[in-house]
Amino acid sequence: MAEASDQESKTEQPTEKKIRDALEQGKIPVSREASTFASMAALMVILSFLIGQGAQRLVPSLKSLLDDPDGFRLSTAADAQNLLTVIGLEAGRFMVPLLVVLIAFGLAASLLQNAPRLVLDRIQPNFSRISPAQGWSRIFGAQGLVEFAKSVFKLVSVSLVVGFVLHSSEARAFEAMFTDPVALPEMILTIAMRVVSAICITTIVLVAVDLAWARFHWRRELRMTKQEIKDEHKQAEGDPLIKARLRSLARDRSRRRMIAAASKASLVIANPTHFAVALRYQRDENPAPLVLAKGMDAIALKIRAVAEENNIPIIENKALARALYEAVQVDQVIPSEFFRPVAEIIYFLQSRQSPRAERVQ
Template identity: 85%
Template sequence: MAETSDQESKTEEPTEKKIRDALEQGRIPVSREASIFASMAALMVIQAFLIGQGVQQLVPTLKALLDDPDGFRLRTAADAKDLLSVVGLEALRFLLPPVLILAVFGLAASLLQNAPRLALERIQPDFSRISPAQGWSRIFGTQGLVEFAKSIFKLVSVSLVVGFVLRSSEARAFEAMYTDPVALPEMILTIAMRIVSAICIATIVLVAIDLAWARFHWRRELRMTRQELKDEHKQAEGDPLIKARLRSLARDRSRQRMIAAASRASLVIANPTHFAVALRYQRDENPAPMVLAKGMDAIALKIRAVAEENRIPVIENKALARALYEAVQVDQLIPPEFFRPVAEIIYFLQSQKAPRSEKVQ
């Protein structure tokens, strides 16, 4: 009941990130029936193209071994080794092509379903596999019922196909009792090929259904709840509270650096407490005055306090201070339209040599 309730709460389709994470973890849709079908198809190819030729190559060796067993010396270990080498090479020559074809068809069935991936998590121990509760849910859950239905379908279809093929070959089986024994292997191979071919044809429908079910069940298992969508969105975009906190910290650090830079200013233009702009002008540094710091209200008062501590002139000019605050950013030179009023203030300060604040009307 808990599993059903949890699955019902997952109403949202999986996101691209959820699908990508599942693929990286090795959770991919796989149809077992496709692998079985590939094995049967490989067996059909082996019967059609390899068995006959392989038997013809193997028969002379077996015939020589069975017809004249005394012709092989077995007096020493070297003689036994030579005999086993001959038999082993012939057996390897007979078995290697079928094994390779089975392997190729098996790999093709897997690669055509999913691209190859290295998922180390799949080989790690999973104790839920030996849990009785988990095993019970797998056996009697939706997936277990589907596997049971597929097994019933395969049993019934294969039984009917084999019975039909054997029924149609009944006459040939009776005729075999009166035919040359040399023809029996070919007759058995023909019947076996008919059986395997019929089974492949009968299971094509099952393979198509199983492929579709594997994809559907995989995406169904990856469905997400609304809360999971929200959490993933927060992880992708960043928690708004954390982002706001980081922005606040960045602003605080920027203000601290700016206020610290105000101690190097040549003059501060204020309005008188709402705005403050700290300027630095040295002929050998920049062609025009540069804004080292600016601020409103509390920051403006802080800039004025730093200026007074460092004996930097503070000029009160309401219009100029407000205009500079709105037009110029920190660490930028003042625009040309401010050259004249700022130059007049600098000239006034140099002519008066006032160490503290002066007021310009």
Template identity: 80%
Template sequence: MAETSDQDSKTEEPTEKKVRDALEQGNIPVSREAPIFASMAALMVILTFLIGRGVQQITLTLKGLLDDPDGFPLGAPADALNLLTVVGLEALRFLTPLLVIFAVFGLAAQLLQNAPNLVLQRIMPDLSRISPLNGWKRLFGTQGLVEFAKSMFKLASVSAVVAFVLRSSEAKAFEAMYTDPVALPEMILSIAMRIVSAICIATIVLVAIDLAWARFHWRRELRMTKQEIKDEHKQAEGDPLIKARLRSLARDRSRQRMIASAARATLVIANPTHFAIALRYKREENAAPLVVAKGMDVIALKIREVAEQNRIPVIENKALARALYEAVQVDQVIPAEFFRPVAEIIYFLQSKQAPRPEKVQ
């Protein structure tokens, strides 16, 4: 019940990361019917192009052995070994193309479904695979019932196809009783080809259904809960609380550096307690005053405090301080429209040479 409810809670489609992780771990949609169809197709190719010629060749070899038994003396163990070698090589020449075709079709059935991917984790020992309880669940679970239904469909389809082909060949079977025995292999081969081709056609339908079911079941098993999607998003983007905390720390460090930079200023323009802009002007450094710090409220008070500690003139000009705060950026020179009012303040300070902060109305 708990497992069913957990599966029911997985209502969201899998994310790209979930699908990618499943593929990397070797969890891929696979049709078990595709290799069976590939085997039947390989058998059809063999019956059509190879079996007749191969049987004819091996028949000639055996006929030569039976017609001329004296040609292979068996007086010593070496003679028996030579005879077995000849027969074995002939059988190997007959079986090798068959095995190669079966292997090629089997590999093609797997490669056409999914790209090859070496996953060592899939071949590692796993005790759950030999657990009787898990085996019982696999047998009587949804997947087990689907496999049972497919097996029954295959049995019914193959039985119906074989019965239909044999019934249609019933007349030929009776005629074979009165024909030359030499023609029997060709007739049997013809009937076998009809049976295999009919089974291939029936298996194609099953393979198409099984491919669709395998991919549907695979994506259904990969479904996620809403909480899993949220957790994955947090892992990919970072926890919002942690990111907010990191941004806050970064802003604090930036403010501290900026406030410390206020000690390099040559004057501070302030709106008594709300705004403060620390400017540095040295003719040999910059063509225009450089903004080294700016702040509002608490930061403005900190900038004024640093200025007073370093005996930097603080000029109170409400309109100019507010306008500068809105227009300037730290580590940049002031815009051209502020050159004249700031230049007047600098000229005033240089002419007065005041060691203490002055207030200009």
């Protein structure tokens, strides 16, 4: 019941990340019927192009062995080994092409469905695969019922087709009793090709349906809940609370460095309590005054306090303080439009040579 309710809550389509993770873990849609069809198609190719030529090459060797067994020396173990080697080579020449075709069609059936991937987790021991409870759920679950239905359909359809083909060849089978035995292999090969070709045609429909079902079932198993999508988005973008906390810490560190730098300022231009901009001007350091710190409200008061502790002149100019705060960033020189008013203040301070706060109206 819990598993069913969990599946019902998964109403959202899988994201690209979910699909990518499933592919990397080896969870891919696979049609078993495609492999069966590939085997039958390979058998059809073998019967059509390889079995006849291979038999023609193999028969003379076996015929010479059966017709004249005394012609082979078997006096020693070496003679027996040589005989087995000859027979093995001839059998290998006959079997290797057949095996190559079967392997090629089997690989093609897998590669055409999905790209090859090396997933070591899939070959590691998994005790749930031998669990009776898990096996019972696989056999009698939804997937097990689908596999059972496919097997029944395949058994019925293939039986009907094979029965029809064999029934149509019944007359030829009776004629075989009165024909030359040499012609029997060719007749059997012809009937076998008809049977295999009929099975291939029958299973094409089953393969198409199974491929569509495998893709549909795979995507349904990957469906996600709305909460899973939110969690994945948080992991991709970062948790908003953590990001906000990190930004807050970064701002705090920046403020502490900025306020510490205010102690090296040459003057502070302030709007009594709302804005404060600490400037440093040394001719041998920068061509124009440099902004060491700026702030408003509590930070402005802190900058003023640092200035008072270090006997830095504080000039109260509401319009200039606000304009500098909005136009200039920390660790930048002031723009050219502020050169004249700031230069007048610096000239005024240098002429007065007074460390206490002044007021300019």
